[in-house]
Amino acid sequence: MDEDALVPGVAPYDGPAGGWGALRAVAVAIKDQMGASADTRALLRMNQPDGFDCPGCAWPDPRHTSSFEFCENGAKAVTWEATPKRVDPDFFATHSVSDLWQWTDHRLEDAGRLTHPLRYDPATDHYVPIGWDEAMARIGKGLNALDHADQAEFYCSGRASNEAAFLYQLFARAFGTNNFPDCSNMCHEATSVGLAKSIGLGKGSVTLEDFDQADAIFCIGHNPGTNHPRMLSTLAAAARRGVPIIVANPLRERGLERFKSPQHPTEMLTPKATRLASAYHQVKVGGDLPMLRGIMKALLAADAQDLAAGGPGLLDRAFIAEHTVGIEALRAEIDVQDWEALEQGSGLSRAAMESMAQVYATARNVIICYGMGITQHRHGTQNVQQIANLLLMRGNFGRPGAGICPLRGHSNVQGDRTVGITELPKEDMLARLDARFGIASPRKPGHSAVEALAAMASGDARALIALGGNLAVAMPDPQLCFPAFRKLDLAVHILTKFNRSCLLPARETIVLPCLGRTELDVQASGPQWVTVEDSMSMVHASRGRLKPAAEGLKSEPAIVAAMARATLGDGGIDWEGLVADYDRIRDAIEAVFPDFRDFNDRVRVPGGFRLTVGPAQRQWPTPDGKAHFLTAGDGGAHVPEDRLMLATIRSHDQYNTTIYGLNDRYRGITGRRDILFMNAADMARLGIAHGDRVDVVAAPDRVLAGQTAIHHDIAPGSVAAYYPEANGLLPLDGHDRQSGTPAYKTIPVLIRPAA
Incomplete structure (x- = not known):
């Protein structure tokens, strides 16, 4: 299209997916994030039986791996994590929270890896370093100050390992809640x-x-x-x-x-x-x-x-x-x-x-x-x-x-659920958990992600522990969600990199840096490894080998166990013993989840093992033992005649809320994200020219302003804009009533000239 050249950063992409463009992008990612002296051997260990699982998607590994089992975006994920860039105490002494709020999401995470535990100081509007022991003491004090356990929300990102997720759900249930808002609530x-x-x-x-x-x-x-x-x-x-x-x-x-x-x-x-x-x-x-x-x-x-x-x-x-x-x-x-x-x-x-x-x-x-x-x-x-x-x-x-x-997203979002990260636990699982650890797990259903944010907004939830992720940015309705974060008494973020959720401080806000998937994890019994489940129910080992980004970084299991000890005391659970040797965590998983029988033996076989998938054997674990044809009723998207239907989309330089760069190569976008993709006939009907600045309106108080409308090969009646920038168009209440999944991909909108 000739007129594409008239819009800066917009041009046709005629090549295939992959190809030389992918190789160039990998080279750029290595150079930009890891520098000329990059240890690229990490890429050769990705998705290998003796290596680490890709921090990105959950596509399974072939049984007979080649020397290269990574893709362009997997390489970006690794270089993003293995970067030598650091955000240390000097960085936070230089930059206030108000200053960092003006940074883009890309710039925030591009600044580098976290190196020290941090505490927000409201008197100076800066994050200041804090010792691990003091951080844990403050977390324990904050949780124990709640009126009841259901005032706490325990968010889990899909990048957490099975071992970390299992300890996390054990901690929360021993504390007394099933509140597990999870990234799965937002996708599958x-x-x-x-x-x-x-x-x-x-x-x-x-x-x-x-x-x-x-x-x-x-x-x-x-x-x-x-x-x-x-x-x-x-x-x-x-x-x-x-x-x-x-x-x-x-x-x-x-x-x-x-x-x-x-x-x-x-x-x-x-x-x-x-x-x-x-x-x-x-x-x-x-x-x-x-x-x-x-x-x-x-x-x-x-x-x-x-x-x-x-x-x-x-x-x-x-x-x-x-x-x-x-x-x-x-x-x-x-x-x-x-x-x-x-x-x-x-x-x-x-x-x-x-x-x-x-x-x-x-x-x-x-x-x-x-x-x-x-x-x-x-x-x-x-x-x-x-x-x-x-x-x-x-x-x-x-x-x-x-x-x-x-097709799942995060590499262990499915595994987290398998080992207990769910707001709707089954009784048999809770009974086995209680018997194994001598606790009394709550039976009351907990909060999903949408329910957790609603509770935070209303004041019914007063504390948030976030095991990874960027929850405030990932959720719809920042108009409601951002103030909800600021109303909390306690917020704890366990991260490899700083992100915007950390810039919404509660009365007490603590950021804990953790080891990444690529890094060596040494505990009392020696080097450890973790396990993950891919989107096809294969469970396999993941072994990090790189030197940690900073001295004193702790693993996610170690951080969870330390928080549990600070909050619950010993309580009959040997938290230190579990973390000293992750085999003990896997033995506990096996005791609570029978499908993990002989866990430590089977997962040591290269490639791991597959969990039971009844429908693959024509066995249907439904109440009546049958598969069910189900009607849909009056389901479907109902669009007013004067509206288009908007879907939020990710760019090629993006993984969930992580923005690796400002390009979207396969869609022909370079150096920008303020793009509204439109059908040419819709644009002509509305009197919008290619390159016009427009506002996208979902409601009078829900406007995505200043977008550049471009012709794109998209179905008539449909438009697309980037996630998470367009999340403000969707209210928190805009979700599937059966599952609670936010309707990021069906938002009725009007398009008008930019104000």
Whole structure:
């Protein structure tokens, strides 16, 4: 588009995903963060059996690893953590909190690694160094000053290891609360809730090897080129053997179109790239449910036609009869769907949805992958369940090459939940925890992330312990969330790098620096290692080897244990003994979670082991032992006629709230983040020219001001803006009622000239 050149920092990107651009980006990340003397050996140990797990995405490692098992964004994550840049006491003596508030999120984290425990001094508006013992004493005093345990919120980031997460949930439950706002609440809680009701397990059912045997792969609502780049090699291998890859996504993403592997020299030296999507359907933002209903409606019609012609039909009736309940109710709901309404709701033609159904019906083994483009809606749970319905119709569970594949973000967000980070614990788990440690765990349900922020805003919650993350920035509604942080009596942030949440001081605010995933962790019994669970339920070891960023840094398990001792005293739990040898933590995990049987032995096998995934064996851990077809009711995105539907998106130089840089290479954006991606026809209809400055309005008091509107290949009726900058458009109450997942990807907005 010629006019792209008229907008600074906006130009077409014509290359494939990966390729030389990825290699250059890795080189720049190493140079910018680690310097000329960079120890790049860390990258060679990433995702290797004797190395550390990537701090980024949760895509699984192949059983036979190569010398290079990292992607561009994984390299950025490692260099971001292994940087020699430091924020030490001199840094905080120079910069006040008011000064740092003016910095961008990128600049805050780019300043470097934390080196000392810190305490906010309101008299000077500076963070000042504090000793570890004093920090723990203040934390214990603050927690014990609460009227009751439910006034504390224990937030957990998905980067915490299984060992740290297990100790953390033990600490909170011994203290007396199930308040576990978690990063999973903001991304895949719709999966945890939706699939649990559908197939009995809130996780995916496939393995990496299943992709080698799939006859068709559907990719819905995700962008692997940016959010899980190692998946591209898997998709490329499938595409090269002729497997149709059907994409449904509002934006055309290069990581779903073409890929050139930067780790294969012969491919890099040829002009060709592997074509990924065999069909690309640009579903309207929020239109996934009508699309899925349309696919099922077309499948049911084709099934009836085949039966009428004397054929066996297209549904797997034997599977449905033996393993499922509820198909008649679903069929009745689908039958009354009007094609015109489905077309309008999805933004796709009937022919497009019928073509998707035809590919699905023709393939014997089908995998459906999805990301937050499915879950982060007011109807996210229904979206997930309709994907499961579609797979159940043809028995695409429990056989090689078939199943459901939720694409998780953080490398252990799934594992944290597995070892007890949940606000809704099951009684049998609590009983085993109590028996193992001699405590009386609370039975009252705790707070999710949305509920925790609401409690903080109302004053019902007075303390926050944050094990990693950047909660204030990650949540919607900063207009409500930021003041809520400042109302707390106690806030504790356990981090490798300083971030904006630390700039919202409570009456007592303490920042504790911790070891990173890449660093050597030495305890009383010697060097330690931790475990993580990937998005396909594989549990494996992660061993950091780099020298810690500063002398005296503590590991997350050690910090959690120290806080527990300072708060609870000994209380019959040998916190020091558990931390002295992480094998003891793993023995405790095994005692509380039987699926971790022989944990220490099995995880020492290279590659680790897989947890039990019942649906992969056609075993359904639901109350009646059956998989359930579930109706969606009146779910779906309802957009007023004068509004467009906005989705928040991440840039290519970003991982969740961490901004590595200001570029978004595959979308053609350089050096800026003030971009509103719009459909050209919508812009023409609204009288907006490419490059115009506009305000995005969700409500009179919810405005994202001064965005640059650009033509982009996005579905009509849809717009996109960067996360977390656009979070203020979404109220805290704007979430899926079943799962509590914030609706970051269905925000009705008006676009007007910038004020």
